[in-house]
Amino acid sequence: MDSRRSSRALIDPKVRQVGFFTNAPLPPDRTQSDPPDPIHSTPLADASSPGNFLSPVMIPPPRHPSSSLLPRLPHSPSDAFPPPSPTTTTTTTSLGDFSDDVTAASSPPSAAAAAARVRGRGSSVKQQGAASSFPGGGFEVPPSVKAPSSVPASGLTTVSVVKLPPGISENAGGSVSVEVQSDRALNSKPLKEKTSKAERRAIQEAQRAAKAAAKAEGIKTPAATALANAKPTKSTRPSPQRNDSPVVVAASEKKGGDRSVEKDRKKDVPHPRMQYDDKSRVQKLKKRSVVKPTEARNRVELFRHLPQYEHGTQLPVLQSKFFQLDTLHPAVYKVGLQYLSGDICGGNARCIAMLQAFQEAIRDYSTPPAKTLSRDLTAKISSYVSFLIDCRPLSVSMGNAIRFLKSQIAKIPISLSESEAKATLHSDIERFINEKIILADRVIVKHAVTKIRDGDVLLTYGSSSAVEMILQHAHELGKQFRVVIVDSRPKHEGKLLLRRLVRKGLSCTYTHINAISYIIHEVTRVFLGASSVLSNGTVCSRVGTACVAMVAYGFHIPVLVCCEAYKFHERVQLDSICSNELGVLLAGDPDSISKVPGREDINHLDGWDKSENLQLLNLIYDATPSDYVSLIITDYGMIPPTSVPVIVREYGRGQLWI
C-alpha cells in the first residue's frame, strides 16, 4: 500500500494544469502564524516550507488512527452515565411518593401498593401502585393534603387508572392483581427458569395484597382469584394461560404491536433515492410515514420521481402528533421539527444536530429485557432515521454519518456492559464530529488559505460554513482581499453570511445571482461549498452553484470547491434531475416567491397558487459537472475533481470511517 502511494506521488499528475499553482510562493511567516495545531501539523509542514508547494494532487498518508487523538477509552461507567438501576429492586422509584401519602391514609391496600412497587419494572410502577391504593377506583381525599404552611403542598389522589378492560374495571381490586400478573408473565419470560427469592416473595406479596384488596372491596371476582391461583404455574409456562385472560391478551397484543411497528419502521427505511413515481412503493411508504403530507395538486411531470408535497401541510401534522410519537426520543423529535421548519439547514449543521440528538438518545437508552444492545439500538436508530427522512430527505453527509454510527454499534463486543457500550458510542460520535467535520474544516482552511493572495477578490455563493471559516481565517492572517457574496432567492442565505463577515471587518460586496456576469469581471477566485461530491467529480450543491461555476469557467477564473471528505459518495450522477430534493417547506410556498421582502405594497402575485395551470418547482440542489471545477479542497489535500474516486476508494467506507 505504501509503495503504491509513493509511486503515484512520483508520477506527474495527469490532471489539467491548474494555472495559479505556479504563482509566487507564499511567504513562510504568514503560514507559520497559524494557530499551533500539534495534531495536523504534518500536512502543513511541507506546505510551509517555501520551496515545496502543495502539488495539486497531494494525498497525505492516512491519518494515524485516531486512537492517539481521542483514545477509545473504556469509560468507567460512573463518570459518563450513571449505571442503570437494577431491574429487580425493592427500592421505590422516584414516582413512588405519589402514592405514599395516599397509602398513609388508607391502610388495607397499602400492602398491594407496596407489592406492586416491588414488582415494578420501570414505567408502570406509578400506575400500578396508585391503582392498587384505590381498589374501587373510588375517590378519597387524603386527610393530610391541607398543609397549613404558606405554600401548601398538596397531595395527589389517583382517581382513575388506565388500560383496564371494561369487563374488569368495575372491581379494580381484582384487576390489579390481574395486571400484576400479566406484566409478571411477560417480564419473567426470559428468566422463567429461575425466579430469585425476592421475586418469589414479590409474587406472594402481590397475591396476598390482591386477596386483601378483593376482600376489602367485598367483591369476589372468580376470574381474578382463579388467575391469582394459577399464577405460580403461569410463570413457568405462560402461553396457554395468557390466551384465556383478556387482560393478558390485550397486554401482549400491545407489546407485540409495538414490536411489529418498530420492525416495520426498521424494515421500510426508504431508499434514499426512491422513485416517487412508483405507485406501489409510494403506497407502502405512506402507510409507514409519520408525517402524512398531502401531495401537491399540480405536480411537475418531469420531477414526478421526487416527492412533491403541498406546502405547509407537514408541520401542523407533525406538531399535532407530538404525543403520539412516544417511541421517539424528544431530542430526535426536536431535530426533525427543526429540519422540517427550516430552522437548521446546511450539510454540516444538519449532520451535527442529528448526531448530537443521537448522542442524547443513546444516553437515555436502556436495553429492553431479552434483547441485545447492538440489535435493538440499531433498530431504534433506524426508526429515528426514517422519522428524520419523513421530515426532510437525508443528505449524503448524514447518510455517511449514519452508516458510521451503525457500524460502530455493530462492532460493539457483546461482552461490554451496557453503560460501557453507551459511553463508547458516545465518544465515537464525538470523535466523528470532531475529526470528520471540525478538524476536517480546520485542515481545509489551512489548505485553502494558501490560495488567497493579497489583492484577491473572492466570490462565494450562498452560505457555506467551510468557506466562511476560510475567509475569516485569511482575514485573521492579515491578508488583504475583498469578498463578493452572491445570493439568490428565496432563502437569502448569503445575507446572514454577509452580516457575519461584515461584523468581522471584511470588505464585502453583496449581489444577487442575476448580476453574476457583471460582477465576475472583478473576481479572481471563486470559493464554493458543496453538499456532496460524487465519484465522477460532480459537485452537488445549493441550486445556483453550477451557474456560478460555469460563468467563472467562461471567464477563466479558478473555481475551488471546499468539501469535507465525509461528504464524498461513490455514486455517479450526470444531472440534477434524477436525484434532487424539492424544497419541502419552501417549495410549494408561493409566498416565498411572490412576496418581496420589505415591499409590502408589491402584491401582483397574490393568490397565484390557486391557478390550475401553474406548477411550482423549487429544486434545492444542482449538479456542477467536474469540467467547471478547478480544484476540490478536502481534508486529504487539494485534489482535482478527477481524483475523487481515489479518495472514495482509499479512504471511503471501511477505512475512512475510522
Added chain:
Amino acid sequence: MDFQVVVLAGGTSKKLVPLVSKEVPKALLPVANRPVLSYVLEQLELSNIKDLIVVVEGADAALCVGGWISAAYVDRLHVEVATVPEDVGTAGALRAIAHHLTAKDVLVVSGDLVSDVPPGAVTAAHRRHDAVVTAMICSVPVSGLSEAGSSGAKDKTKKPGRYNIIGMDPTKQFLLHIATGAELEKDTRIRKSILRAVGQMDIRADLMDAHMYAFNRSVLQEVLDQKDKFQSLKQDVLPYLVRSQLKSEILINGAPQGQQAKENGNDKVSYRILANASTPSFHELYALGPNGSAPVRRTHKCCVYIASNSKYCVRLNSIQAFMDINRDVIGEANHLSGYNFSAQNNIIHPSAELGSKTTVGPHCMLGEGSQMGDKCSVKRSVIGRHCRIGSNVKVVNSVVMNHVTIGDGCSIQGSVICSNAQLQERVALKDCQVLSLSTSVFLSLSSNEYL
C-alpha cells in the same frame, strides 16, 4: 415525550356565581349535557396523553370532580387529583403541586377550555425553540361578540376590556408583549429594549390568551419560588417572563441558550456551525456581544402558538361564554360534542318524550328521559336530563339543566335554568339565570336578574 400535563380545573368561580355552587363546581358545568372538563380531558386523550394531574380548588369541589372523573374515565386515563385551598390563584395552585412535577416541561391547561386545537401543537412549538414558556393564543370569538350586539342586554354581562394586547415579532413565533384587559385602561408600556432588539412588533388586540401554556419545569418552579406574590399565571407569571426575556434572571438548568459554548474549542466550533446554519432569532442576536463574540447577555425565549381561525377555542369564564359555548357546541362546532346529530341537525335522546305538535329545531339537544308537553317549541337550546316541560312552552337560546320542571305556557329566552329548578305556569324569562335549590318562580322576569 417528557411532558407532564396539569389541568387547572378551578373551584367555584365567582364570575359564574349563579351557575356554580358547592355541588356543581365550575369544572362540572354542563356543556351540551357533559361537564366542561370532559372537553379538555377528551382533547388530551385524543392526543394520547394518559397521565394527568387535575388541580381543583377547595376540598368539596375536589371531591365532586374526583368522583366524576373516577366514574367517567376509570379505564381510560390515569388521573390524579390534587386539592388546593381556594383563592390561591393559578400560580398558587401550581406552587402547591410543584413537588410532583418532574418532567422537563409542563403543559398547563385550563379546565374550562373548550377547544379542538391539538395540545401537541403547543408543545411542539415549545420544543422547537427551546422556549421557557409557550402560550397558545386564539382569536377572540367573533360569534360571541356579534351575538352580544344583537341582543343589547348582553353587553352588560360582558365585562369591558376583557381583551389582551399581544405583541409578537413579525414571524409570529415569539411573544414580545402581553397585557391583560385591566391594564388596557391605562397606558400600555412596552419595553424599549425588546422593541429595539426585534426591530418590528405586531400588536394585536383581536387575540386572546387561551390559557394553555407549556412551561419549562425548572424555570417555572424557580419563578414560583422566587416571586411568592405571584397569584396568576396569566397576569403575573407570563407577563413577568415576557418582560424579562432579554435580561433573564432565571438560571436555566438545561441551558438551552448560549451558555453551551464551553471551554472545549471543538465544541465551540460545532456550536458555531449550528448557530450559523440557522436564522438567529433576535434573542441570539441580542445576546451576542458587540463584536459578535460569545454570548454575553442572558436571554430566554417566550414563544406563542396561534390557533388557526378554523379551530374552535373558547374559555368558559363568564356566563355569556357559557351560553355561547353551549350554543356553539351543538351548533357550528358540533364535532366537539361527540354526539351524532340527526338529520334535523339536533340530538334527541331516544328516551325523551315529545308531546304532539312539539317542534325541536336544529341545533338543539334534548337529554335522556326528558318529557315535553304538547305544542312546545325549542330553538337553539340545550335541555338536560329528566326535565319535565309542560305544554305550550317556548325555549329559545337557553340552557336548561337537569331535573328542571317547567310549567305550562312558559316562555324562556336567553336564560340559564340550573338543575332542580321549578318554574310555575306562565312565567316569562328573558336573559335570566335561575338558581337551582328548588326555587319556584312565579313571576315574569326580564333583563339580567338571577334568583
